Amino acid sequence: MKVDGKPFRTIWRDHASGNVAIIDQTKLPHAFVTAELRDVNDAWRAIADMQVRGAPLIGVAAAYGLALAMRADASDANLAATADYLATARPTAVNLAWALDDMRRVLAPLPPSQRAERAFARAAELADADVAVNEAMGAHGLAIFRELASCKNGRLNILTHCNAGWLATVDWGTATAPIYKGHESGLDLHVFVDETRPRNQGAALTAWELAHHGVPHTLIADNAGGHLMQRGEIDLVIVGTDRTTASGDVCNKIGTYLKALAAHDNGVPFYVAAPSSSIDFALYDGTDVPIEMRGEKEVTHMTGATEDGRIETVRIAPEGSPALNPAFDVTPARLVTGLITERGVIAASASALARAFPERVRAAA
Numbered sequence: 001m002k003v004d005g006k007p008f009r010t011i012w013r014d015h016a017s018g019n020v021a022i023i024d025q026t027k028l029p030h031a032f033v034t035a036e037l038r039d040v041n042d043a044w045r046a047i048a049d050m051q052v053r054g055a056p057l058i059g060v061a062a063a064y065g066l067a068l069a070m071r072a073d074a075s076d077a078n079l080a081a082t083a084d085y086l087a088t089a090r091p092t093a094v095n096l097a098w099a100l101d102d103m104r105r106v107l108a109p110l111p112p113s114q115r116a117e118r119a120f121a122r123a124a125e126l127a128d129a130d131v132a133v134n135e136a137m138g139a140h141g142l143a144i145f146r147e148l149a150s151c152k153n154g155r156l157n158i159l160t161h162c163n164a165g166w167l168a169t170v171d172w173g174t175a176t177a178p179i180y181k182g183h184e185s186g187l188d189l190h191v192f193v194d195e196t197r198p199r200n201q202g203a204a205l206t207a208w209e210l211a212h213h214g215v216p217h218t219l220i221a222d223n224a225g226g227h228l229m230q231r232g233e234i235d236l237v238i239v240g241t242d243r244t245t246a247s248g249d250v251c252n253k254i255g256t257y258l259k260a261l262a263a264h265d266n267g268v269p270f271y272v273a274a275p276s277s278s279i280d281f282a283l284y285d286g287t288d289v290p291i292e293m294r295g296e297k298e299v300t301h302m303t304g305a306t307e308d309g310r311i312e313t314v315r316i317a318p319e320g321s322p323a324l325n326p327a328f329d330v331t332p333a334r335l336v337t338g339l340i341t342e343r344g345v346i347a348a349s350a351s352a353l354a355r356a357f358p359e360r361v362r363a364a365a
């Protein structure tokens, strides 16, 4: 996507230095800054500290991290140790393990002398594949948008949670791919953006993206979604996923479940943009997904820009009050209207997933 007219992806190889470049998402929306990853520790930190975040981007960042490690030491021992190390950066998004497994499968049969070059090439292939997958989901999602728009007069009102935008992927986004495609093709749409406490990915990232692409949008407090649905002001909800299980349970950013409940109660379609890289065919029940617990400070404090442009963090809770910060929750499959995958829109069920991705089910068996 473009930032001030210049095309960007969220991660790329800087061929001059040979290192990996990223957009540092911890600085948005106040500053657009890129950062360099020089070694595997930089890559681990970038994922853990959420300079790069969003399930698909975490996977590709880990692949590049492994490539940086192979440049330093391409031995069998380092390949195995680095894959295990990178897998610890964040626990919930299955794309991390998926990308590392892919890299190991491609690199392990090669002699160490060939591994670094092939690792960078494979990471670039995974990045390109992510872009293609998101584009395909965009086309499938747009068909749903068009159908819903044809049933009403006036603009289509969409609600989204967290950031499943181009910043969460290599490009296009998952939930935002049909939004961008619809907007570009002249569909009259408007997006309600959940702020997404505690880290505010909606306010800081999704709103920033949509503003940069001229997509009509309105930022809302997380708690406003149910009210808007009751008043008929939301036509559909679309979110991303960090790990969808083989039965169609959807793990995504904390608060997604509450939106799904409200959507169900109000008859609002609830769609999940789920690339196959985010589907864990080895795990059946959503309650078994490991949920990342993050620091209390994300709940007790907030960071923002002052009127004169200084970035400051302030405490919003009484000193000493403990806080709990689960980063994700699980929406049961029964609350999901459909999964938008790169192979089409399917039911959130074990049978539909097995029909759409038989090779993945076989591999997981």
Ligand code: MRU
Residues within 6 Å of the ligand: 053, 054, 055, 056, 093, 161, 162, 163, 164, 165, 168, 169, 173, 174, 175, 201, 239, 240, 241, 242, 252, 253, 254, 327
């Ligand atoms: O903690 P984050 O910001 O990495 O969480 C991101 C989300 O929950 C996204 O909705 C999910 O990764 C899908 S991204 C296309």
